[in-house]
Amino acid sequence: MLYVAPRWRCLLAVAMAIAAVLSAAGGAGAQETCSGAVPAPPKRGAWMSIASFGGAGDGRTLNTAAFAAAVASIQRRRARGGALLYVPPGVWLTGPFSLTSHMTLFLARGAVIRATQDTSSWPLIDPLPSYGRGRELPGKRYISLIHGNGLQDVFITGENGTIDGQGSVWWDMWKKGTLPFTRPHLLELMDSSNAIVSNLVFQDSPFWNIHPVYCSNVLIRNLTILAPHDSPNTDGIDPDSSSNVCIEDCNISTGDDLIAIKSGWDEYGIAYGRPSSGITIRRITGSSPFAGFSVGSETSGGVEDVLAEHLNFYSSGFGVHIKTNSGRGGFIRNITVSDVILDNVRYGLRIAGDVGGHPDERYDHNALPKVDSLTIKNVQGQNIKEAGLIKGIPNSAFSRICLSNIKLHGSAPVRPWKCAAVSGGALDVQPSPCTELVSTSGMSFCTSSL
Ligand SMILES: *[C@@H]1O[C@H](CO)[C@@H](O)[C@H](O)[C@H]1NC(C)=O
Numbered sequence: 001m002l003y004v005a006p007r008w009r010c011l012l013a014v015a016m017a018i019a020a021v022l023s024a025a026g027g028a029g030a031q032e033t034c035s036g037a038v039p040a041p042p043k044r045g046a047w048m049s050i051a052s053f054g055g056a057g058d059g060r061t062l063n064t065a066a067f068a069a070a071v072a073s074i075q076r077r078r079a080r081g082g083a084l085l086y087v088p089p090g091v092w093l094t095g096p097f098s099l100t101s102h103m104t105l106f107l108a109r110g111a112v113i114r115a116t117q118d119t120s121s122w123p124l125i126d127p128l129p130s131y132g133r134g135r136e137l138p139g140k141r142y143i144s145l146i147h148g149n150g151l152q153d154v155f156i157t158g159e160n161g162t163i164d165g166q167g168s169v170w171w172d173m174w175k176k177g178t179l180p181f182t183r184p185h186l187l188e189l190m191d192s193s194n195a196i197v198s199n200l201v202f203q204d205s206p207f208w209n210i211h212p213v214y215c216s217n218v219l220i221r222n223l224t225i226l227a228p229h230d231s232p233n234t235d236g237i238d239p240d241s242s243s244n245v246c247i248e249d250c251n252i253s254t255g256d257d258l259i260a261i262k263s264g265w266d267e268y269g270i271a272y273g274r275p276s277s278g279i280t281i282r283r284i285t286g287s288s289p290f291a292g293f294s295v296g297s298e299t300s301g302g303v304e305d306v307l308a309e310h311l312n313f314y315s316s317g318f319g320v321h322i323k324t325n326s327g328r329g330g331f332i333r334n335i336t337v338s339d340v341i342l343d344n345v346r347y348g349l350r351i352a353g354d355v356g357g358h359p360d361e362r363y364d365h366n367a368l369p370k371v372d373s374l375t376i377k378n379v380q381g382q383n384i385k386e387a388g389l390i391k392g393i394p395n396s397a398f399s400r401i402c403l404s405n406i407k408l409h410g411s412a413p414v415r416p417w418k419c420a421a422v423s424g425g426a427l428d429v430q431p432s433p434c435t436e437l438v439s440t441s442g443m444s445f446c447t448s449s450l
C-alpha cells in the first residue's frame with residue numbers, strides 16, 4: 001500500500017471521487033456524437049490573419065478584397081497541411097467571398113464577419129441543376145456570403161465568433177416584392193467533402209443559413225443560429241442532395257424550418273437524381289413558426305436513411321414535418337425520429353403529400369413520390385393544439401408509418417389525428433391514433449423498428 005501523508009489523504013479521496021464520477025460519465029452515460037465521423041483536419045502548416053491583407057475590423061471598411069486576397073494566398077502557398085485564416089476580434093464588413101480546399105476559417109471570440117447591405121454588389125451564380133432555376137425566382141441566384149465549390153478538407157470554426165448576414169434589407173425586398181433574384185445563403189458548400197462547421201453563431205441570414213448541397217462527409221456541430229420569427233425563409237440548416245451529414249448540439253431559432261433535408265425540385269431534381277442519405281441529427285433545441293425538424297418539400301432526388309433524435313422544440317408550428325407533393329417524384333424512406341420533447345407547438349406531427357409549389361409548368365404530373373417506412377417514437381408534448389395529420393397521395397399511399405409512445409397533451413383537449421391514404425401501425429399513442437394506423441395488417445415492421 002502506498003504511503004500517503006495524512007494531510008494529502010483528504011485531497012486524494014476527493015481526486016478519486018472526481019475520477020469515479022468522470023469515468024461513470026464517460027461510460028454508460030456517454031453522449032453519442034459524430035465527432036470523428038469526418039476526419040479532423042491536419043495541423044495547418046501556415047497561419048495568417050485577415051488584418052495582414054489590408055483588412056480592418058472597424059465595422060466600416062469593406063473587406064471583400066482582403067478576404068479574396070487571403071484565400072488566393074492560401075491557394076498559392078499550398079502549405080503542408082493547408083492554412084488557417086484567423087479573423088481577430090472586431091467587425092469585419094464584407095461582400096461575398098469564396099473558400100479554398102485545405103483551409104480553416106477561424107473566428108476569434110468577439111470576431112464578427114458582417115455582410116454588406118449593399119445588395120447590388122452581390123455577384124450572381126447559376127441556379128443549381130437539381131432546381132433548374134433560383135428557388136424563389138426564375139434565373140440566377142445571389143452567391144452565398146461564404147461560398148465553397150468543389151472543396152476538400154474545409155473547417156469553419158472559432159470561439160463563438162459570429163457570421164452576421166444583416167438580412168433585413170433582403171427580407172424587406174421579399175416583403176415588398178422587389179427582389180430581383182433568389183436571396184443568398186450565409187454559407188453554401190457545393191460539391192465538397194470533409195467539411196466541418198462548428199463553435200460559431202450564425203445570425204440574420206438573408207435566406208437559408210447553411211446549405212450543404214451535393215456534399216459528402218459534413219459535420220455541423222455546436223452552433224447557435226438566430227433570426228427573427230418573422231424573417232422569411234431563414235431555415236437553419238438544409239442538407240440537400242448530400243450524404244453522410246451529421247448535425248448535432250445546435251440551438252436554432254429562426255423564421256422557417258430549423259432543419260430541412262432536401263434533394264432537388266420536381267423534373268430538375270428527378271433528372272439530377274442525387275439523394276440525401278445517411279443523415280444524423282441529434283440534440284437540436286429551438287423554436288420556429290414552421291417546423292423544428294423537416295424533410296422536404298423538395299425531395300425529388302430521394303431522402304433515405306435518416307436518424308433524428310433528442311430534439312427539443314418549443315413555441316413552434318410543427319414538431320416534425322415531412323412534406324412532398326405530386327410532381328416531386330423521388331422517395332422518402334427509412335426515416336427514424338426519436339426522443340422528441342415539444343412545448344407550445346401547434347401540430348405535433350405532420351406528414352403530407354400536398355405541400356409546396358412547382359418550379360414551372362413542365363413538371364411531370366404523374367411523378368408521384370414514394371413515402372415508406374417512417375418511424376416516429378418517444379414523443380412527449382405539452383401545450384399541443386392538434387395531434388397532427390398524416391395525409392398520403394391517393395395513387396401513392398404512404399406505407400409502413402409507425403408511431404410509438406407518443407403522448408401529446410394540451411391545455412384544451414388536443415384535436416385528434418387526421419389521416420388519409422396511409423397505412424401503418426401505432427402503439428401507445430395519445431390522443432388515440434386514426435383507424436388507418438391501428439387496423440392495418442401486420443405490425444411487425446413497427447415493433448421491429450423500435
Ligand atoms: C462549443 O463552442 C463554444 C464556443 O462557441 C466552446 O466554448 C465550447 O467548448 C464548444 N463545445 C464543444 C463540445 O466543442
Ligand SMILES: *[C@@H]1O[C@H](CO)[C@@H](O)[C@H](O)[C@H]1NC(C)=O
Pocket residue numbers: 160201224
Ligand atoms: C455564443 O453566443 C451565443 C449568442 O450570443 C450565446 O447564446 C452562447 O451562450 C455563446 N456561447 C458561448 C460558449 O459563449
Ligand SMILES: *[C@@H]1O[C@H](CO)[C@@H](O)[C@H](O)[C@H]1NC(C)=O
Pocket residue numbers: 222223224249250251285
Ligand atoms: C444550447 O442551449 C443549452 C441550454 O441553454 C446550452 O446548454 C448549450 O450549451 C447551448 N449550445 C450552444 C451551441 O450554444
Ligand SMILES: *[C@@H]1O[C@H](CO)[C@@H](O)[C@H](O)[C@H]1NC(C)=O
Pocket residue numbers: 278304305306307334336
Ligand atoms: C436505415 O437508416 C439507418 C440510419 O439511420 C441505417 O443504419 C439502416 O441501415 C437503414 N436501414 C435500412 C434497411 O436500409
